[in-house]
Amino acid sequence: MAVANSYFVPGYGISRAVIQNEIRYHCGPDAIVRPYTFQGRDGFLITTVGPPLTKAQIDDLKMSSREYEEKQSRIANESSVFVNAPISINQRIRRGQ
Template sequence: MSSSSSMNKYWIPHLDIHKKVITQELQFYLGPEATVRSFTRDGEDGFLITTPGACLTDEQIDDICVKSKEMWEKQAAARAAGAATRVLKRPLHQPVVISKAGASESTRRRRESRRSNETRSRRDERRRN
């Protein structure tokens, strides 16, 4: 393995690059001694690439960006599918409907109206007697 003094260091911005993709692809492009890690340069997030040779070419970076986009799309699709079939972690805390606006409100009003009419009918009947 080469000493760190004979290694070249390059920084590239993180824009459009998924960390997992660049980590998986870097040694394929630059050899087994190449490493990558997150690194902030002048306040901008990116990746510090250490390699014995030259850095990634534009074509290699484009390929990493395309693979990164595919990775994000797969992750988004997995999240969307998981949200639809997600089982509650605490099924005992599943919400129970007490009342719903709309149909139950009108049912409650009808019930209250019926009670009110029954009360009036009883009162009227008592007055007559």
């Protein structure tokens, strides 16, 4: 049985939804990706027994991420929903004891 390897991929320009959907295509059916911070940089920790992502595959993920984000933006603009609208949460305010 092959040993799984883990490695960090910086997340700049890569959408979480895209990498989670496409990682198995690039690295094999057992590949797992999760958000991760390494040396203060946000990105993804990929664990796979398959080959690591190549630069071309990372560039492909970035291109797919850009298309995904643009599509999501168009969908949000077509609806009349204000995404960052405040939502009230009924919380009790704690007072000093």
